[in-house]
Amino acid sequence: MSPRDQLSPQRDVALVDLLDRLLAGGVVLGGDITLSIADVDLVYLQLRVLLGSVPSLDELGLALPRATKEPPA
Amino acid sequence: MIWVYAVCKRPGLPLPLPRVRGLAQAPLGMTADGPLVAVLSRHAQAPDEPALDALWAHERVVESLMAERAVLPMRFGTTLPSADDVRQVLAGRRDVLLEALDRVRGRVELALRAMQPAACAASAPPPAAASGSEYLRARLAGSRTLAALHEPLAALAVAARCRPGRAPGELLRTAYLVDEPAVAHFRSVVERLQREHPEAALLCTGPWPAYSFVEAVTG
Numbered sequence: 001m002s003p004r005d006q007l008s009p010q011r012d013v014a015l016v017d018l019l020d021r022l023l024a025g026g027v028v029l030g031g032d033i034t035l036s037i038a039d040v041d042l043v044y045l046q047l048r049v050l051l052g053s054v055p056s057l058d059e060l061g062l063a064l065p066r067a068t069k070e071p072p073a
Numbered sequence: 074m075i076w077v078y079a080v081c082k083r084p085g086l087p088l089p090l091p092r093v094r095g096l097a098q099a100p101l102g103m104t105a106d107g108p109l110v111a112v113l114s115r116h117a118q119a120p121d122e123p124a125l126d127a128l129w130a131h132e133r134v135v136e137s138l139m140a141e142r143a144v145l146p147m148r149f150g151t152t153l154p155s156a157d158d159v160r161q162v163l164a165g166r167r168d169v170l171l172e173a174l175d176r177v178r179g180r181v182e183l184a185l186r187a188m189q190p191a192a193c194a195a196s197a198p199p200p201a202a203a204s205g206s207e208y209l210r211a212r213l214a215g216s217r218t219l220a221a222l223h224e225p226l227a228a229l230a231v232a233a234r235c236r237p238g239r240a241p242g243e244l245l246r247t248a249y250l251v252d253e254p255a256v257a258h259f260r261s262v263v264e265r266l267q268r269e270h271p272e273a274a275l276l277c278t279g280p281w282p283a284y285s286f287v288e289a290v291t292g
Contacts, residue, residue, distance in 0.1 A: 014278035015125075017184040020236060020246075022128050025284030026148035027173070029077055029111075029162045 075104075075159060076120065077113045077151045078134040079144040079282075082174055093137040096120040096130050104156045106163035109170055112138060113159065119152075135282045143178035145170060146282040173287050180231060180250050181280030183259055187222055187245035187273040218273055219245055222266055229259050234285050244273055248285035256280055 076096055083105055095101050095114030104111050112134065120127060128149060135146045153159050163170065222245060227233040230249035251259050256279075263277045 014184070014276075016186070017278045017281070018128060018132060020184070020248075021146075021182075021281055021284035022131060022149035024148075024236075025248075025288060026146045026151070027080065027170075027287050028148045029080075029151050029166075030153050030158065 074116050074118065075113050075153045075156065076116060077111050077147045077153060077159065078131060079112045079138050079146050080163070080170055080174075081110055081112065081138060081142050081144050082171070083108050083110045093134055094130070095134055096127050097122050101134065104159040104163075106160040107167055109163045109167060111159050111163060132282075139181075139282050143174045144282055145173055145177065145287050146284050148284075177250070177283040177286060179253055180283060181253055181256060182283045182285055183230075183249045183251050183256065183277060183279035184281060185222075185226065185245065185247050185249065185263065186243060186276045187219070188276070189242040189244060190272070190274045214272075215244065218270055222270060222273065222275070223247060225262055225266065226259065229255055229262060232286055236285070250283055250286045251280075253280070 076099075078095065078101075093101065097116065097120040099114035099116060099120070102113055102115060104113060122130070131149050135144060138144045139146075153162065223233070223235075226247075226249055230251050232250040234248045236246040236248065249259070260277065263275055267273075267275045
């Protein structure tokens, strides 16, 4: 059993960590993030439903990804 | 519109992209330039999918790739208009991308959060300290705990990063870049620290792709 397999069940309770990484980490290529504020709100709403009570966006220390509609010039 | 999941090095081809699907069940594709390849999916418009499903779909693709090779995970929502744009970005930032791939090769990210146990059950505010000296004592004890938790783990990691902005009752939120063979040892040290520090509840997740250690690439 690989370390990955052992740890995967924990991911059910690791949504905060998932959000930290996918929304605040990673490489931004070309600076175009297609993610609207409404989408992010929805993520947090779903998270709240799943976990009962979760920290707010600010408390998570996540900067809102900028929603851009236009490709970079 | 092209949704980019990850950038890898080309000599790792052929990429195993069989059963894994991208956002909105889109098939995965690749666009290569020189030594680099971007793993992506094509969409007529922004994928219409519940946001949480989309996050996991993105994560699944990156993880399926990292099982076999070094990957640079893209931030969720990274899109480019066309394959030409992808090639252009890969060419324009080849050096930094290759350098970042070298940094994460054979390594994974582990996430650690330390919470006050009471804060896990209920997010009630901590009781007000009766006096200023009591408050200071509590603060000092807290920072000693933080150092006692963080330092042994940082010593096992290639790099560590403290994330800002903490939830109420959260003492520590850190990411560690760890050599893959050292993951089991890292976990055992977390377990030991948990036994030694019942004043904090530790939550360690991973291994994650190295999301927290590739941001320097963003220009």
